[in-house]
Amino acid sequence: MANKSVLGLFVDENVVGDTLSSLRKSGYKDNELEVMTGSPYPEGTFGEAEPHHKLFRYPIFGAVIGFTVALIITVGTQLAYPLVTGGKPILSIPPMLVIFYEMTLLFSVIVTILGALFESRLPRIFMGAYDERIMTEGYIGLVVTVSESRIKKAEDTLKKFGAESTKRGWE
Template identity: 50%
Template sequence: MANKSILGVFQEVDEAVTAADSLKDNGIEDFEVLTSTPYPEGAFGEKPSHHRLYVFPFIGACLGFSAAILITAGTQMAYPLVTGGKPLLALPSMFIICYEGTMLGAILFTIIGVVFESRLPRTGKLAPYDTRITEGYVGIGVDVPEDDVEKISNIFKEANAADVHLEAT
């Protein structure tokens, strides 16, 4: 049986919290809360999510460091030319460029990690969504089998939803 996505849109945060409580009372733990404000995780009683974001900067740092070593050591060895009485592989100088390379790699991969872990970018239609969310309304979205659509809609309406959107997943 095909699943449907239902989005209840609530004008007040407390109404959304009531709806989330009712969903949990009905055994639905996996729901999505859409807000225009970054509430702390768990403010709506939603399940905590896990991620591996912290791995990304480490990978980026390693790659950036390796690239910087290649540039600093590789280029100097490719054309050995002593300048300023400094050694060919002048570690303090190399350190500075390697430091920048490492940080650049870490920052770049953090951005990639954030985008990846946020499951962005999303192309196409933003289903289910309501543009009023960016002006303070709260959306509670849930994927359910077609049979449960009415029950969920009723839960949202009982919690005083301003609107309930329904779309096929």
């Protein structure tokens, strides 16, 4: 679907909040509205929709993968070359614990990072409607992403609420 987006830049947090609630009242849905800031704000500062994520599940997946890998490596290499060294029997548990532990954590970390990227919807190849001043100067950006027919009205609303400048982009 050919969706267009329009960005309005604001300075005041309250104005963004008011704009957001008025846009919502006039029928824009939560997934069509997005706030962009250069640094974190307390959750719900602009009355934006609370983002839900499942990041806490990823480490467990990673742990399962890592444990399996460790099991294959430790058991496999010992059985492939069953030589008793230092009086330590083949498949003795204490040394295997070490490898289990490290691999489990390693894969947890990797999968968590992948999860963090996925949950932040990254990587994003095209920036769409975006302005550099958001990051560098602390402007607050409000993006409305709608079909082409409604874009004009959205831009007008943003301007009405005092957006310093608006910018169009495509999704």
